[in-house]
Every structure is written in C-alpha cells, then in structure tokens.
Amino acid sequence: MNRVVITGIGIYSCIGRNLEEVRNSLYEGKSGIGLDPVRKEWGFRSALTGVVNKPDLKELLTRRQRVGLSEQGEYAYMATLEALKVAGLDEDFLAKEEVGIIYGNDSSAKPSIEAFEQLRIKKDTTLIGSGSIFQSMNSTVTMNLSTIFKLKGINFTVSAACASGSHAIGLGYMMIKSGMQELIICGGAQEINYHSMGSFDGLSTFSVREQEPERASRPFDKNRDGLIPSGGGATVIIESYESAVRRGANILGEIIGYGFSSNGDHISAPNVAGPTKSLEMALRQAGIRANDVQYINAHATSTIAGDLSEGKAIFNVFGDSRPLISSTKSMTGHEMWMAGASEIVYSMLMMENGFVAPNINLENPEEELLGLNFAYNVVEKDINVFLSNSFGFGGTNSSLIVRKV
Structure with a gap:
C-alpha cells in the first residue's frame, strides 16, 4: 500500500x-x-x-x-x-x-x-x-x-x-x-x-x-x-x-487516516454516534492513538445542534488527551461543499507555520463542552498531527488525519 x-x-x-x-x-x-x-x-x-x-x-x-x-x-x-x-x-x-x-x-x-x-x-x-x-x-x-x-x-x-x-x-x-x-x-x-x-x-x-x-x-x-x-x-x-x-517535490504533509460514516438517522438533524464512528475509524486506519492528535479543526458551523453533537463526539473519542480545538468557520463562515478541502488547507498552513488559529467569538462555551481544550486565541504550537472533521446533510461524515513528514 x-x-x-x-x-x-x-x-x-x-x-x-x-x-x-x-x-x-x-x-x-x-x-x-x-x-x-x-x-x-x-x-x-x-x-x-x-x-x-x-x-x-x-x-x-x-x-x-x-x-x-x-x-x-x-x-x-x-x-x-x-x-x-x-x-x-x-x-x-x-x-x-x-x-x-x-x-x-x-x-x-x-x-x-x-x-x-x-x-x-x-x-x-x-x-x-x-x-x-x-x-x-x-x-x-x-x-x-x-x-x-x-x-x-x-x-x-x-x-x-x-x-x-x-x-x-x-x-x-x-x-x-x-x-x-x-x-x-x-x-x-x-x-x-x-x-x-x-x-x-x-x-x-x-x-x-x-x-x-x-x-x-x-x-x-x-x-x-x-x-x-x-x-x-x-x-x-x-x-x-x-x-x-x-520528481523531487517538496512534501508538505502525509495523509494517514480517512474515516467516514453515515448517521442513518434524520436527514438534517445531527447525532453523536455517526461522527464518533468516523473519528474512531480515522484513528484506527492511521494506526495512531487519540493522544497523538495535537489539533482538531472542527466542523462546527455555529448551529446549536451541530456544535453540541460534534463536541460530544470529540469528547467521546479524545477524552482526557485534550487536543487543541478550533473551528476556522468562526472566521470564514460555512464554506459548505468547499469546507472539507479548505479546512485541510487552513490546517496545513497552521502546521507549516507553527500555530493554531483561534476560534474567534467564542466567549461562553456550552456547559457540556467545557472539558474540551478550545483555542480562544492564537496559540503558538508545533503541530505534527492534525485532524479535520466534515459533516453534512443526510448524515454523511468524514474525518481526515494529516501528519508532518
């Protein structure tokens, strides 16, 4: 392979x-x-x-x-x-x-x-x-x-x-x-x-x-x-x-995991089980542990149901490992069909330049998500492994893991 x-x-x-x-x-x-x-x-x-x-x-x-x-x-x-x-x-x-x-x-x-x-x-x-x-x-x-x-x-x-x-x-x-x-x-x-x-x-x-x-x-x-x-x-x-x-190319990163799932539930309302399965599959395929992931670019679109269900799924899988989390959609809005690709680009830029972008406008997180390690401001950090989530209508879920080479 x-x-x-x-x-x-x-x-x-x-x-x-x-x-x-x-x-x-x-x-x-x-x-x-x-x-x-x-x-x-x-x-x-x-x-x-x-x-x-x-x-x-x-x-x-x-x-x-x-x-x-x-x-x-x-x-x-x-x-x-x-x-x-x-x-x-x-x-x-x-x-x-x-x-x-x-x-x-x-x-x-x-x-x-x-x-x-x-x-x-x-x-x-x-x-x-x-x-x-x-x-x-x-x-x-x-x-x-x-x-x-x-x-x-x-x-x-x-x-x-x-x-x-x-x-x-x-x-x-x-x-x-x-x-x-x-x-x-x-x-x-x-x-x-x-x-x-x-x-x-x-x-x-x-x-x-x-x-x-x-x-x-x-x-x-x-x-x-x-x-x-x-x-x-x-x-x-x-x-x-x-x-x-x-061909002597400059290697920016390596894709090591791709997880996917379907919620098998409501056409527009998210759940926790589907994203959890996608995250677990990505980690399993990458052959790494939860605490190897240093940053998660969350799908979080700024909707009540979506943010909460994803946050719970992340907590289910990553528990006490506490990777830094932010949603670049706080700056870009929801780029929809583009978002799963753009957020890989955004995360690659962070990995290349040694920082985690802030989750701007995050002032009062949901009580159920207070255990997550949010980046409220820009964080200077060397990132070796990041994960990016993307979820959509119909219950389709995708998680990609990239590491520095």
Missing part, C-alpha cells in the same frame, strides 16, 4: 485570495464575513455572507474556456493554479503524465436559474447559451478543470453535502494508496451567490446578527444564532510518496 503525501495546496476564500493572505488572516483571527444587501431585496431573513471577490480571468483563459466556467469553477481554477505552482507541476508534466482530478461540489444553482429565466423571457432554447450546460451540472468544476489543464487520469465530482471536499480528498487518498493513481488534484468549491442560498435561508439556518457581521459566526458559543454561508475554492494536490520523491 502506497504512502499518500500532500505536495501542493491552493486557496481562494473570503479570508484571502492566496496562501499568504489566508495565513495572515488565520494568525490574526480576521473575519471574512460581511453583508449582501441584495439578499434583503429578495426577501432573505439574513444578508450575512462570506465576501469573496470574483477573479478576473481574461488574461488567464480564453473566452471559450471562460464561458463554460461556473462561479465556483472560477474559484477552483484560481486555487488549483496556486496549488500546481506550489507542487512544482507545469503544463508539460500535466500533458505527459496521468494526473487525475476529484473535486467536491454539490450544487450549481445560479446557471440553472439564469437559464430558466432566459427561456421564460425569450421562449427559445437556442438563446440560453452554449456554456450554460457546462456551468449548471454538479460536475462543472471537474469537467472544466480537466479540459483546461489537459488531465488524463481519474475525473469525477463528489456530491456529499458539506462533507464533499473532505470526501474528495479521502477518495483520492484511497485511490493512490491502492496504486490505482499516482497523482490527483483534489478539492472543494462553493458558489456564494444569493441564488444558491435561498432555500437555506428559508430553513432559518442563518444567523441574523447583521449589526456585527464579524462577530456573527460563533462556533461552540452558547449565544450563537446560526451559521453564515460562505464559499470559494480550495485545492489539495496529493500523490504517492514514491512519485513525490522521484
């Missing part, structure tokens, strides 16, 4: 458009949450959102390439460009070698709605536009990036709600571990437009703390009132250890 290492990471998010900006935001506990006034015009309860600026791709891609890219595809493209550079992979390598792509994405709402509007107004399908179909499919990211970068390996999209990005990395890890592929571009992307958020807002899921956007995302805090939607793109390039050594 092959060892699986990380040789490239890239990020485009509300706390930074590249690794340097994001690293600084994490260290400073800087929030990327703001207001989108258009949402109020459309009847949203909450105008809160992660603020992500659209990239200008005119100098980077042809018009034909841009036409097929959805919003989240643009974010994923920017993140992948950066990750490829970090990994030392150029166009010549991609053209000659069998490089795959597995990306997490579970919606493409805006292109679908816009296509319907065109049809409703003009009553002519030929006026919808040639790029619409490639933007509106769930596989929009992988179909576009695989053609832009001329990839010839595995090529598919993982749709697993808010665990999509994490499962994409986990599945890539399994393929490389088993010898089916040597190098895969993995990641997660999330559109951030109001078209994609109306149904969530209708569930009264979002925070309405609009008077103080930067303090609205409050994972584990008893005074939280809901999550904040966010998005962007995050890429993690993984390959076999042998491949990385052969």
Whole structure:
C-alpha cells in the first residue's frame, strides 16, 4: 500500500485570495464575513455572507474556456493554479503524465436559474447559451478543470453535502494508496451567490446578527444564532510518496487516516454516534492513538445542534488527551461543499507555520463542552498531527488525519 503525501495546496476564500493572505488572516483571527444587501431585496431573513471577490480571468483563459466556467469553477481554477505552482507541476508534466482530478461540489444553482429565466423571457432554447450546460451540472468544476489543464487520469465530482471536499480528498487518498493513481488534484468549491442560498435561508439556518457581521459566526458559543454561508475554492494536490520523491517535490504533509460514516438517522438533524464512528475509524486506519492528535479543526458551523453533537463526539473519542480545538468557520463562515478541502488547507498552513488559529467569538462555551481544550486565541504550537472533521446533510461524515513528514 502506497504512502499518500500532500505536495501542493491552493486557496481562494473570503479570508484571502492566496496562501499568504489566508495565513495572515488565520494568525490574526480576521473575519471574512460581511453583508449582501441584495439578499434583503429578495426577501432573505439574513444578508450575512462570506465576501469573496470574483477573479478576473481574461488574461488567464480564453473566452471559450471562460464561458463554460461556473462561479465556483472560477474559484477552483484560481486555487488549483496556486496549488500546481506550489507542487512544482507545469503544463508539460500535466500533458505527459496521468494526473487525475476529484473535486467536491454539490450544487450549481445560479446557471440553472439564469437559464430558466432566459427561456421564460425569450421562449427559445437556442438563446440560453452554449456554456450554460457546462456551468449548471454538479460536475462543472471537474469537467472544466480537466479540459483546461489537459488531465488524463481519474475525473469525477463528489456530491456529499458539506462533507464533499473532505470526501474528495479521502477518495483520492484511497485511490493512490491502492496504486490505482499516482497523482490527483483534489478539492472543494462553493458558489456564494444569493441564488444558491435561498432555500437555506428559508430553513432559518442563518444567523441574523447583521449589526456585527464579524462577530456573527460563533462556533461552540452558547449565544450563537446560526451559521453564515460562505464559499470559494480550495485545492489539495496529493500523490504517492514514491512519485513525490522521484520528481523531487517538496512534501508538505502525509495523509494517514480517512474515516467516514453515515448517521442513518434524520436527514438534517445531527447525532453523536455517526461522527464518533468516523473519528474512531480515522484513528484506527492511521494506526495512531487519540493522544497523538495535537489539533482538531472542527466542523462546527455555529448551529446549536451541530456544535453540541460534534463536541460530544470529540469528547467521546479524545477524552482526557485534550487536543487543541478550533473551528476556522468562526472566521470564514460555512464554506459548505468547499469546507472539507479548505479546512485541510487552513490546517496545513497552521502546521507549516507553527500555530493554531483561534476560534474567534467564542466567549461562553456550552456547559457540556467545557472539558474540551478550545483555542480562544492564537496559540503558538508545533503541530505534527492534525485532524479535520466534515459533516453534512443526510448524515454523511468524514474525518481526515494529516501528519508532518
């Protein structure tokens, strides 16, 4: 069985458009949450959102390439460009070698709605536009990036709600571990437009703390009132250890465990048993003990039920070992389909730079979770092993463990 290492990471998010900006935001506990006034015009309860600026791709891609890219595809493209550079992979390598792509994405709402509007107004399908179909499919990211970068390996999209990005990395890890592929571009992307958020807002899921956007995302805090939607793109390039050594790549970390489970319960309400099983499986597969994990980037989205059930699961598995815990969603909001990948990137930056990012806005933790070791402020710490949790609607759970090499 092959060892699986990380040789490239890239990020485009509300706390930074590249690794340097994001690293600084994490260290400073800087929030990327703001207001989108258009949402109020459309009847949203909450105008809160992660603020992500659209990239200008005119100098980077042809018009034909841009036409097929959805919003989240643009974010994923920017993140992948950066990750490829970090990994030392150029166009010549991609053209000659069998490089795959597995990306997490579970919606493409805006292109679908816009296509319907065109049809409703003009009553002519030929006026919808040639790029619409490639933007509106769930596989929009992988179909576009695989053609832009001329990839010839595995090529598919993982749709697993808010665990999509994490499962994409986990599945890539399994393929490389088993010898089916040597190098895969993995990641997660999330559109951030109001078209994609109306149904969530209708569930009264979002925070309405609009008077103080930067303090609205409050994972584990008893005074939280809901999550904040966010998005962007995050890429993690993984390959076999042998491949990385052969081409002289800089190895950033090694994936050693992937745990997963299904709650087998309510479609939206979380439980404790499912996440507990995912955590236990990741530790078992990694062949390490609970006290070997020094940091956990929690899924914690700032919802009452979700934060509490995850906290109890962590306590069940890690007990007295007390790893440092924070949720980077306190700064980014919930990046949804992207989150499982972005939080690996965030944690990699912490491991590389020797710190644990704070769980900002955490002032009064739930009484049941007071035994957990929360990072209330930035903590200077050498991290050798971290774990990242991602959970989603339908009860899908994913836990990834990465160690320093």
